[in-house]
Amino acid sequence: MTMNNLDAKRHTLAHLLAAAVLERYPHAKPTIGPAINTGFYYDFDFSGGAAPGEAELPELEALMRELLPLWKTMRGVETSAKDARDRFKTNPFKLDLINEIESKGELITLYTAGEFTDLCRGGHSEEPAADIAPDSFRLDRVAGAYWRGDEAKPMLTRIYGLAFDTKAELDAYRAQREEARARDHKKLGKELDLFFIDEKVGKGLPMWTPKGTAIKFAMENFARELERAYGYEHIETPYLGAEELYRTSGHLDHYAHNMYAPIDMDGEKFYLRPMACPHHIRMYQRRPWSYKELPVRYAEIADYNRYEKSGELMSMIRVRKFQLTDGHLFVTPEGLKDEFKNVCRMIIDGMRGLGLLDIVTYRFSKRDPNNKEKYYPDDEMWNHAEQVMKESLDELGLAYTEAEDEAAFYGPKLDVQAKNVNGKEDTLFTAQMDFLLPQKFDIEYVDRDGQKKRPVMIHRSTIGSLERVFAFLIEHYGGAFPLWMSPEQVRVLPIGETHHTYAAEVLAALNAQGIRATLDASNESLGKRLRAAKQEKLPYVLVLGNAEMETKAVTAESRDHGKFEGLALDAFIAKIEKEILERA
């Protein structure tokens, strides 16, 4: 195994941690301690005595720094299984590892630095004292971990450390992590009172508070405006579907593991829908269509329900019920490329409008040509679909990566990928071509020649699920939402009691225009009220005193654009309405 220099240092620090732990806790039994992408960890069994908590980490860290200068070199030697067993005879975990290495017929090596020797495969600094800067690492936290990750095996104590080449890099990482934590949507969701999960209502079922709902409505209106501009018709269909519907679609054959148990209604089975495609197909099938009317484009903010294990639920990211800005298009084969390009343009417009364009990337997910049996068997269909999709993307000049073996069962797709503040990449939503469902439901249009033909379907989303994109938006803006999305757009602060009447007038004028404004006429000092408004990251705060009252004006402090003194109230309203309308 080759390791880069940093991984070698991190691995060495894991040994150093084990040496320090054994000095302080002689009863500890070290198990394994690898390098990870931010540093290292080591798992210990402390069942024979006291175990360190996070309070003890500084002491252990200091001890590591004391030992480090003594670790001039680190060297490995081969040994026999018998000798190794003898050396670790009181440590059942090491014995377990020795047995495993032996059974695979691999070499057994021991590494020693200072006075500490460990069973190890290697990959360390050869001269730790010289290589490792004493201020480039830090013990981070303590967690529990099962031996070998197996719930049936003993619970160990895992000590995590951070380690980089330099102190500057360590500090930069810690600052970035602090920032990400401050932006964490779970944390901000609670602090800003945007949403919550209430176990009494049900796990995995988000509750949108008044402020969260205001943002949700703003997202919904944005998606619907975009959909109208791209020629979609809005429909509303139920979140339940009869068994036959999901038999016909094939979901009960191929997708049942993602669906909830059915509900019996007078002897018929109904399912909470995992997807809305069958409903949209039945909407299409309510009447005949001419080729002149295609593409038919249906959009719906559609309720979805997907099976998720209790243990895997995660705030707004993994939920049991969500709302997808959903849509299905029925397209002539000749019109497919143009329409797919429109779908891509719309996705770009959507991401730009939400301010997420910089954090998304595009992945063209294809069938694995060497593993065709996972996919719907129709080579001609696949070749055609993948070619049309590739040409669409290329003609638009969209930068994308290609991924084999990531397509849907029935066709290729474009995945819109986004990285969250922790750097984790996730699929926000997708656009997929589908030649199969039109066949299963036997859908048609009448072509120019009077013949019945089969349309192609495109499944696509406008901005993804409202829950997931909301989580991304919270983190992306760190809670400082753009004006048009802000649950509270303006807060009105009268300086003193004599300004309360005028402040109420201003509030009424703002609310009458549909601007989300509130009044803070509490007894707190103006400074305190201003600070509160800033802490809540409100886009505009209006301060109203004598000067403003006399001239029917406002002094506006903008979060993003500085201060505007003595602006006429009408002018302020016009300004803010324009900014909202333009989603500036």
Added chain:
Amino acid sequence: MTMNNLDAKRHTLAHLLAAAVLERYPHAKPTIGPAINTGFYYDFDFSGGAAPGEAELPELEALMRELLPLWKTMRGVETSAKDARDRFKTNPFKLDLINEIESKGELITLYTAGEFTDLCRGGHSEEPAADIAPDSFRLDRVAGAYWRGDEAKPMLTRIYGLAFDTKAELDAYRAQREEARARDHKKLGKELDLFFIDEKVGKGLPMWTPKGTAIKFAMENFARELERAYGYEHIETPYLGAEELYRTSGHLDHYAHNMYAPIDMDGEKFYLRPMACPHHIRMYQRRPWSYKELPVRYAEIADYNRYEKSGELMSMIRVRKFQLTDGHLFVTPEGLKDEFKNVCRMIIDGMRGLGLLDIVTYRFSKRDPNNKEKYYPDDEMWNHAEQVMKESLDELGLAYTEAEDEAAFYGPKLDVQAKNVNGKEDTLFTAQMDFLLPQKFDIEYVDRDGQKKRPVMIHRSTIGSLERVFAFLIEHYGGAFPLWMSPEQVRVLPIGETHHTYAAEVLAALNAQGIRATLDASNESLGKRLRAAKQEKLPYVLVLGNAEMETKAVTAESRDHGKFEGLALDAFIAKIEKEILERA
């Protein structure tokens, strides 16, 4: 039994029908034939030979008119059971009736007119030929009916007749029925392509088409504006709830027969919610409240699921899933009356805004003081709540009826009642006071004195369920929706091909302002396209020719306000935007 004169005539006509039927179909076995509120019917067993269909009704009706002059008098005589059995020995249905009358110890009477004698309790015209105008009745339709309404008994043929005092009244009734049929929401829903039920998707689960969805969005926006004006905050909560939630609320104890079977999710039971009150209570409970912040008013267009038998489902009126413009208020006991009055004012504003104010009436539903065990046992609570509600209604000067024994289990309510086009009255929605759920969930606020107190809840709707109110609106407007609600507000008709470009410009200008406009540039004649637009009851049709094109003007034909020639396009847009905004 006393009968008014019209009922006596109708009952006599049932006999006359039986006499005519026996003359034409001697094998017929007459059973029973009562008066009903639009005429009469008679049920016959035709199993011994041919049966009349609707095609035969004119012939039977003519025969009734031939017989009528011969029915100078109609007289009843008492007889013994034995004699009656002898007379009707070949008619098992009459024998059944005779046995029943005998077993009750009642008198057996036979009525004769002309040459026809029937077993009957009486209540006829004494001089049919003189009393009944020959043109005041009409045979209406044929239907099936089980003997004694019992599916296990033989199926009979029921012949319905309409009958009134005069021909004028008969004609008026038939015209009104024709109009009601033309306005029927099921018929118009299909003709105007507003909604449909697709058994493949699932019984009782309405599908909102693009046009229906446009109206739904207009209703939603209207409800939400009203809610904002009355100080409500919008929230969104899931349509599922964990078992414990509905245990705490008591729904699983008292309301389970209206709920669907639970869904198992990893060993926990979840229910499709029949009501959203528990969710709104948990929203309230997410943080502490001061008396200064009450009333807290939450509004949501909430998904509800109520158990309905397959056989009782009816288009948009009885469904398995609906959306209620729902809301829950948390009020201090001192603030209850003021807030209940606000709720009533809002209901009136809502019904006025939809144009339904004239068809709704109000019912104050109270506990039955003689049957208290059906209600939550707390006399003081009931007396107080009913008094506060009565005072609220009286102080507002609302005209209402009082109904005992119509309250909810936990408190009195105000029912908003509406009559549909067929005259059938239904509850559109309700406003209820609730002292019980606050107790069950142990909800609180901190009062002026620092003590924790219990708020009162009000459950109420803004405009009812969107499904039900939609059905009423379709029928009320006969499909000619007010401009602001219309799925298609303007249709643009270029006179000839040379006007197509200008027409497209006009269309784009309208759509850019969010006006729902379409273009009909088909090859059909202008007259035909105009007629089509009128048949679809569109509020505005724009006709564009040379004159309009040259002056950037439009000629607008309004469904409701006549014709506007050569109106500048900008002026037309301003006019229509104002009308939409004012919901004129």
